[in-house]
Amino acid sequence: MFESAELGHALSKGEFRRIEPGLRADLLDAQYALSQDGRFPVILLISGVRGAGKGETVKLLNAWMDPRHIFTSAFDNPTDEESERPPMWRFWRALPPKGKLGILFGSWYTAPIIDRVFKRNRPSDLAREVEAINRFEKMLADDGALILKFWFHLSKKRQKKRLKALAEDPETSWKITKRDWDFFKLYDRFYAVSEEALRETSTAWAPWIVVEASDPEYRAVTVGRTLLEAMSKRVAAPPERRAKKSDAAPLVHPVDRLHILDTLDLSASLARDKYRKALARQQRALALLTRHPSFRKHTVVAVFEGMDAAGKGGAIRRITAALDARLYRIIPIAAPTDEERAQPYLWRFWRHVPRLGRFTIYDRSWYGRVLVERVEGFAAEADWMRAYAEINDFEEQLARHGAVVIKYWMQISKAEQHRRFKQREKTRHKQFKITPEDWRNREKWNAYQVAAADMIERTSTPHAPWVLVESNDKYWARVKVLEALVEALAVRLKG
Numbered sequence: 072m073f074e075s076a077e078l079g080h081a082l083s084k085g086e087f088r089r090i091e092p093g094l095r096a097d098l099l100d101a102q103y104a105l106s107q108d109g110r111f112p113v114i115l116l117i118s119g120v121r122g123a124g125k126g127e128t129v130k131l132l133n134a135w136m137d138p139r140h141i142f143t144s145a146f147d148n149p150t151d152e153e154s155e156r157p158p159m160w161r162f163w164r165a166l167p168p169k170g171k172l173g174i175l176f177g178s179w180y181t182a183p184i185i186d187r188v189f190k191r192n193r194p195s196d197l198a199r200e201v202e203a204i205n206r207f208e209k210m211l212a213d214d215g216a217l218i219l220k221f222w223f224h225l226s227k228k229r230q231k232k233r234l235k236a237l238a239e240d241p242e243t244s245w246k247i248t249k250r251d252w253d254f255f256k257l258y259d260r261f262y263a264v265s266e267e268a269l270r271e272t273s274t275a276w277a278p279w280i281v282v283e284a285s286d287p288e289y290r291a292v293t294v295g296r297t298l299l300e301a302m303s304k305r306v307a308a309p310p311e312r313r314a315k316k317s318d319a320a321p322l323v324h325p326v327d328r329l330h331i332l333d334t335l336d337l338s339a340s341l342a343r344d345k346y347r348k349a350l351a352r353q354q355r356a357l358a359l360l361t362r363h364p365s366f367r368k369h370t371v372v373a374v375f376e377g378m379d380a381a382g383k384g385g386a387i388r389r390i391t392a393a394l395d396a397r398l399y400r401i402i403p404i405a406a407p408t409d410e411e412r413a414q415p416y417l418w419r420f421w422r423h424v425p426r427l428g429r430f431t432i433y434d435r436s437w438y439g440r441v442l443v444e445r446v447e448g449f450a451a452e453a454d455w456m457r458a459y460a461e462i463n464d465f466e467e468q469l470a471r472h473g474a475v476v477i478k479y480w481m482q483i484s485k486a487e488q489h490r491r492f493k494q495r496e497k498t499r500h501k502q503f504k505i506t507p508e509d510w511r512n513r514e515k516w517n518a519y520q521v522a523a524a525d526m527i528e529r530t531s532t533p534h535a536p537w538v539l540v541e542s543n544d545k546y547w548a549r550v551k552v553l554e555a556l557v558e559a560l561a562v563r564l565k566g
Contacts, residue, residue, distance in 0.1 A: 072269050072281055073224050073262070080283040080293075087288035094295050095135045101302040102136045102172065108306050109170035111215040112413075115298065116178045119223030120261070121251050122233040123284035128223070129176050131291055132298075142167040146177035155426040157472040158182065159207070163421040168413035169215070179204055180268060187264045188257055197264070201271045203464070210461050212276035213454075214415045217305050220277055221294055222269060223284035227258045233285070317456040322525055330524035337484050337543040346546035353553035354393035360557065361398060365564045367428040369473045373556065374436045377481030378519065379509050380491040381542045386481065386552040387432055393553075394430060404435035416440055416458070417465055424469065436478075437462055441526045446518045459529040470534035475563050478535060479552055480527060481542040485516055 082090075105113065115132075117125045133141055144165035153161045159179065167173030183200035186192045192200075208218055225233060234255060238247040254261065273279040280297055284290045324330075341349065360366065373390070375383040391399055402423045411419040417437055425431040440458040444450035450458075466476050483491075495505040512519070531537040538555045542548040 072222075072266055072273070072279065079285075080289045081286040082288040082292055084288060087292065090292055094292065094299065098136050098295060098299050101299055101306070102140055104306045105172065105302055106140055106170045109413075110310065111217055111305065112167040112169050113172045113217045113219065113298075113302060114167065114211065115172060115174045116180075116218070116220040117174060117176050117223070118178060118180055118221065119282075119284060120225050120230055120258075121254055122230055122237060122247070123223035123225050124287055124290055125176060125223055126246075127287065128221075128290060128294055129174055132174060132294070135295065136172070140171055142171055142173040144173070144175050146175070146181065152426070156424050157468045157474075159468060160421060160424055163418060166211075166414060166418060168410070170413070179207070180272075184261070184264055184268055188260050197268070198271075201268055203468075204272055205274060206460070206464055208272070208274065208277040210417075210457075210464075211415060213457060216415070217301060218277040219298060219301055220273075220279050221297075222265075222279055222281045223290065224281055225284055227262075229285045230255060230258065316451075317453040319456055324521065324525075330520060331527055331539070332480075332482055332520055332524055335482050335539055335541050337482065337487070337541050339541045339547050340544035341546040341550060343546065346550060349550045350389060350553070353550060353557055354389070356557045357390070357393040357553065357560070360560045360564060361394060363564050366560075369475060369560075369563060370425045370427055370469075371430040371475045371477070371556075371560065372425065372469055373430065373432045374438070374476075374478040375432070375434050375481065376436060376438050376442070376479065376523075377540075377542065378483055378488060378516075379512060380488050380495070380504075381481035381483045382545050382548050383434055383479075383481055385545055386479070386540075386549050387434060389549045389553060390430075390432065390556065398428070399430035399432060400425065401432045401434060404433060404439065416454075417461065420465070425474075427473065437465065438478075438526055438530075441530075442519065442522050445522050446515055459526075462530055463532060463535075466530075466532065466535035475559050476535035477556055477559050478531075478537045479540055479555075480523060480537055481540050481548060483542045485513070487543045488513070 117129055119125055129143060129145075133143060142165065146161065146165075149158075149161065162175070162179050165173065165175060183192070183197055183204075187194070187197045212218060234247055234251060237243045269279045269281070282290055282293050375387060377383055387401060391401070400423065407419060420433070420437045423431055423433075437458075440450055441455050441462075445455040469476050492505055492509060495501040527537045527539070538552070540548050540551050
């Protein structure tokens, strides 16, 4: 991919001075049009060889456009806070909202390429990372993002010349470190690994744009014009007038209408005295596990889903009763805020991923996309159909980083739900729990059951299994929730 960037492209300073004023004005206009349009974000990746002018270009774009509408993020080695989360966490936090431009100086490509150059990983590891990157960028593009990826290239001879010039100039010598020269010694290996990574990740939805970077004027105009054309074209495109349909084959449902939730024995129960003893035993076991020396290397991500009034809150309280209050956060999920709607769907869940040695408990979760948004028509078919794979990717990243991911579906009968709704209406301190929407949702009971069965079938994985909890009896449900968590955490700590 780099051959065309070694032709000696250049632009005279006079030509640059002629082009620059108009280009700056046009970029500003396009930026304001993007902000006013508000349908999509622009994600601009600036990558390439050392000494190729990446930093200068980032500064130039911020000078040419309105920096108030630009989210600029530079990535070096992960901080302690970032190291305690999955690698992609820090990039999710840097994503720009719709209507804004995000410039990422360094990106999710940096670590996989460097690790392969220094042989800290195997070719198969790089291939896996590349595959994951393609899925991630496809998810961003499917969500509407305009992705522009620039790779600044210098030949070996020109990179050496550039590094020497920077090092010898008193005003720029601080930019060049021993690490830059160490990397230069491995130029050929960087070339081969980078070329492979770029070839495999230059896709229809996020192609690489390789820029010859030896001439600063040519580099600046190339980036500016490409950005201008891409933004202007996307803003001018008419909005979609119909709901997106999935091109995938339809989901297959059993012809006898028997779903996994129908097989649960909802009569399962536990006597009060046995419940108290079992509860105390499991809470003690959980408390001890969180004090295990190895727990500091792991996290727990617990997800609670289920029909309304199925006992999610009560089960969560029995977990937290066994935990140090400093170790956990409960994240209640409601309708997304304006800030959350301006980001990709999973953004608001990524932001709450816990540090090592912590719990995050989601009361409702990312599964809303394939449950309430699917049933109520809040998400287009294409969006909730692709969500299964995106969710599995998300949970796999959590698990690979040491998280115990455990997901509970709390199941009750329709009759038991009706009884609990009536009880809530009569009990003053529970009346806040019941709303007209809860009653309305009962009319779509069967649709929610089908959606839940599809969800469980497509997202119950070895690294993030679903635990189906018979919840007509609250005592039984609470103990089963704790037992499953204790078992999963114990297995992970022993492993």
